[in-house]
Every structure is written in structure tokens, then in C-alpha cells.
Amino acid sequence: QVQLQESGPGLVKPSETLSLTCAVSGYSISSGYYWGWIRQPPGKGLEWIGSIYHSGSTYYNPSLKSRVTISVDTSKNQFSLKLSSVTAADTAVYYCARCSMTTVNFDYWGQGTLVTVSS
Amino acid sequence: QSVLTQPPSVSAAPGQKVTISCSGSSSNIGNNYVSWYQQLPGTAPKLLIYDNNKRPSGIPDRFSGSKSGTSATLGITGLQTGDEADYYCGTWDSSLSAGRYVFGTGTKVTVL
Numbered sequence: 585q586v587q588l589q590e591s592g593p594g595l596v597k598p599s600e601t602l603s604l605t606c607a608v609s610g611y612s613i614s615s616g617y618y619w620g621w622i623r624q625p626p627g628k629g630l631e632w633i634g635s636i637y638h639s640g641s642t643y644y645n646p647s648l649k650s651r652v653t654i655s656v657d658t659s660k661n662q663f664s665l666k667l668s669s670v671t672a673a674d675t676a677v678y679y680c681a682r683c684s685m686t687t688v689n690f691d692y693w694g695q696g697t698l699v700t701v702s703s
Numbered sequence: 704q705s706v707l708t709q710p711p712s713v714s715a716a717p718g719q720k721v722t723i724s725c726s727g728s729s730s731n732i733g734n735n736y737v738s739w740y741q742q743l744p745g746t747a748p749k750l751l752i753y754d755n756n757k758r759p760s761g762i763p764d765r766f767s768g769s770k771s772g773t774s775a776t777l778g779i780t781g782l783q784t785g786d787e788a789d790y791y792c793g794t795w796d797s798s799l800s801a802g803r804y805v806f807g808t809g810t811k812v813t814v815l
Contacts, residue, residue: 620804629806645804646803689793690740
């Protein structure tokens with residue numbers, strides 16, 4: 585069974601960089617699929633942040649592209665998100681998920697982690 | 704502001720049927736597959752329908768999906784209290800120079 589688990593600081597100061605890691609178990613990242621990040625501000629809808637392939641190929645949401653970096657570490661079977669220059673508007677639950685980019689859907693999700701941006 | 708529009712809420716009694724619409728354009732739904740996600744309170748979203756009308760293993764056939772032109776629909780029959788959740792459609796959108804995955808505005812299903 586594919587499982588994903590997000591980890592990282594729950595509190596980030598404004599203007600700093602948010603960093604999260606998603607550990608994957610039950611499936612080798614190198615075997616295929618893209619791996620993505622999605623966020624959900626409290627009480628609001630879902631927003632796709634970006635996705636990465638094991639080769640390092642990435643797709644980013646144009647609205648966040650200038651601040652986002654997604655990387656992959658196949659040796660640890662995990663991938664990471666960095667979001668720079670954060671503001672209160674970046675406060676959200678951040679989910680990692682496995683992503684099929686052929687027909688594009690997210691079939692396995694982590695439980696999510698709340699990141700609050702506040703001084 | 705999402706490019707995919709869903710009704711904010713729908714409701715029905717147990718055992719009844721509800722449908723949730725997802726309206727888009729030729730830049731998204733019209734030329735790409737649609738997925739549907741169920742988000743129970745306090746939990747992560749779960750894939751319910753993919754490729755417009757396919758169900759992942761373990762999803763009961765009470766849930767169905769369809770697409771016509773630039774709109775998609777999720778149907779839930781035999782409504783149960785456990786179906787109370789937020790439902791989101793999603794698809795690839797190519798209206799910008801670089802594509803992006805977009806989710807619908809979300810619909811809250813209430814079982815009366």
C-alpha cells in the first residue's frame with residue numbers, strides 16, 4: 585500500500601522559506617509517476633503547487649512558480665517543497681500526493697500538515 | 704478564483720441521489736480528463752473518480768462520473784450519512800502559457 589507522510593516546521597516567519605518533505609513508502613519513486621504538492625488554506629479550497637518526476641522534471645503552478653522549488657531524493661524515496669518569501673496568505677494545510685500526469689489525477693495522498701506563517 | 708465552478712452545496716435525504724456539476728471551458732474540461740475527490744471532515748482528499756468516469760479500486764459503484772463538452776458531473780446514489788463531505792472536481796488547464804492543474808470551487812454535500 586502506497587503511503588505518504590509530510591514533515592516539516594508547523595510555524596514559519598513571514599519573508600522566510602517554508603520547507604516540507606514527503607516520505608514515500610510502499611512504492612519506489614524511481615518506478616514512475618509524478619509526485620506533487622497541494623495546499624488548502626483554512627476553510628478554503630484546494631490549490632495545486634507543483635509536481636516532480638524522479639528524473640527531476642517539474643511542473644509548477646504559474647501563480648507560485650517564482651517562489652517554489654520541488655526536488656526529489658530517490659535514495660531516500662522522498663521529495664521536498666520549498667516556498668520562499670512566505671506571507672500569511674501561505675498559511676495552509678500542505679498535502680503531498682502521487683500524481684499520474686498522463687491523464688492527471690492524484691491517487692494517493694498524505695494526511696497533510698498545517699503550516700502557519702506568523703511572527 | 705478557480706476556473707472550475709461547482710455549486711457551493713447540495714443536500715438530500717438518506718437513500719436519495721445527488722448530482723454535483725463542474726463547469727469549465729475548452730481550456731480545461733473540454734480537452735482533458737476530469738477527476739473527482741472526496742474530502743471528509745478533517746481528512747485528506749481521496750480520489751473518487753478519474754478519467755471522467757472510472758472508479759479506483761474500493762470505491763463503490765454508488766459514485767459515478769460523466770463529462771459532456773465543458774462540464775462534468777458527479778453522481779451519488781443511495782446517499783449515506785458517511786457521504787457528508789466536500790467534493791472537488793479537478794483537471795488540467797492550459798489557458799495560461801504554462802499549464803496547471805486546477806481544482807473546482809468545491810461542493811459540500813449534506814445528508815438531511
